Amino acid sequence: MAVAAAGERETLLALQCALPDEQFQAFKYLLEGQIPLSQLRPATRPDLCSLLLQHFPGQALRKAGVILRQLSRLDLIQRFQLPGAEDVLGSSALPGVAAGSSGMSAGEDAAGASEGAGWALPSHAGRPHGRGAPCFSPAGERRLLTERDLMQVAQKTGREWQEVGIQCLGLEKSRLEQIREDNPNNVVMQVFEMLREWLRREKQHATAPHLHACLAQANVNPEVLTFLQSIGGV
Numbered sequence: 001m002a003v004a005a006a007g008e009r010e011t012l013l014a015l016q017c018a019l020p021d022e023q024f025q026a027f028k029y030l031l032e033g034q035i036p037l038s039q040l041r042p043a044t045r046p047d048l049c050s051l052l053l054q055h056f057p058g059q060a061l062r063k064a065g066v067i068l069r070q071l072s073r074l075d076l077i078q079r080f081q082l083p084g085a086e087d088v089l090g091s092s093a094l095p096g097v098a099a100g101s102s103g104m105s106a107g108e109d110a111a112g113a114s115e116g117a118g119w120a121l122p123s124h125a126g127r128p129h130g131r132g133a134p135c136f137s138p139a140g141e142r143r144l145l146t147e148r149d150l151m152q153v154a155q156k157t158g159r160e161w162q163e164v165g166i167q168c169l170g171l172e173k174s175r176l177e178q179i180r181e182d183n184p185n186n187v188v189m190q191v192f193e194m195l196r197e198w199l200r201r202e203k204q205h206a207t208a209p210h211l212h213a214c215l216a217q218a219n220v221n222p223e224v225l226t227f228l229q230s231i232g233g234v
Contacts, residue, residue, distance in 0.1 A: 008061060010170075012052055015064060015080050016045040017168070017217050023071055024048075030067050145199060145206050147192075149231060153211075154191035156223045161191045168217040169198045208232020 019027060028040055028048065035055050043051060052060040065082035068074070077084060162180070165171040176194060183189040198214075199206040212228040 009049060009053060011080050011082075012049040012060060012064060013046060013170075015068070015076050015082075016048060017214075018076055018079070019071075019073070023073070026071055027067050030070055143207065143232075144204065145208060145211065147196065149208070150195040150199065151188075151192055152227060153195060153224055154188045156221050156227065157187075157191050158221065159187055160218075161187070161194055164215070164218045164220070165194045165198075168214050169194070171197055171201075 016024065016027075024045065028043065031040055035051050039051055040048075049060075052063060056063045062083040065077050065084050068076050068082070069084075076082075162173070162176045165176050166173055171194065175197060179193045179197070180190050183193060195211075198211070202210065208228045209232045212225060212232065215224060215228070
């Protein structure tokens with residue numbers, strides 16, 4: 001499967017975002033002996049993507065697919081069209097079913113741990129390393145989000161929006177800093193403009209289930225996820 005370096009990096013990060021924390025740690029465990037432990041154990045999700053590219057040049061996606069098979073995440077192999085995805089089509093595993101013993105999708109697993117107000121990255125996420133990659137909605141597509149929807153999301157959020165924008169929405173740090181400078185002392189408008197940037201990038205995929213799946217990767221105000229569920233049938 002021919003994938004450009006940038007596309008390969010983004011795909012690796014997106015599939016790591018789709019794993020709940022327990023399976024992310026298991027993913028690293030299964031790489032022990034193939035990547036030095038001193039690099040592997042403290043690795044965040046973006047760090048692990050870099051390690052895969054470094055230690056398996058040209059084969060990072062194939063190696064990720066092998067590990068995902070061991071974790072019974074055939075749904076992710078299909079979703080991201082990893083090498084061997086065609087062999088998964090005849091499998092009985094369905095997307096979202098094999099997300100752990102609870103049967104929840106990665107987004108649902110993360111969302112269940114959300115507490116308190118505002119946005120904060122989960123403790124395992126570490127600091128953002130460069131550009132992230134879009135997450136993907138586990139649910140079917142719904143109507144496109146409107147600017148009014150985005151404003152209601154912005155009004156329910158806190159001040160950790162830049163880290164969430166980089167880590168979970170895959171936006172550029174330079175663009176987020178420009179948004180902050182353009183809207184000084186107005187966090188709601190800063191978040192709103194960030195979400196508009198995401199909406200413009202996602203185009204026909206800018207739906208409530210899609211945004212819910214991305215924001216569930218962080219500990220957001222539960223009201224945000226509840227709102228997106230109410231308008232998108234998540």
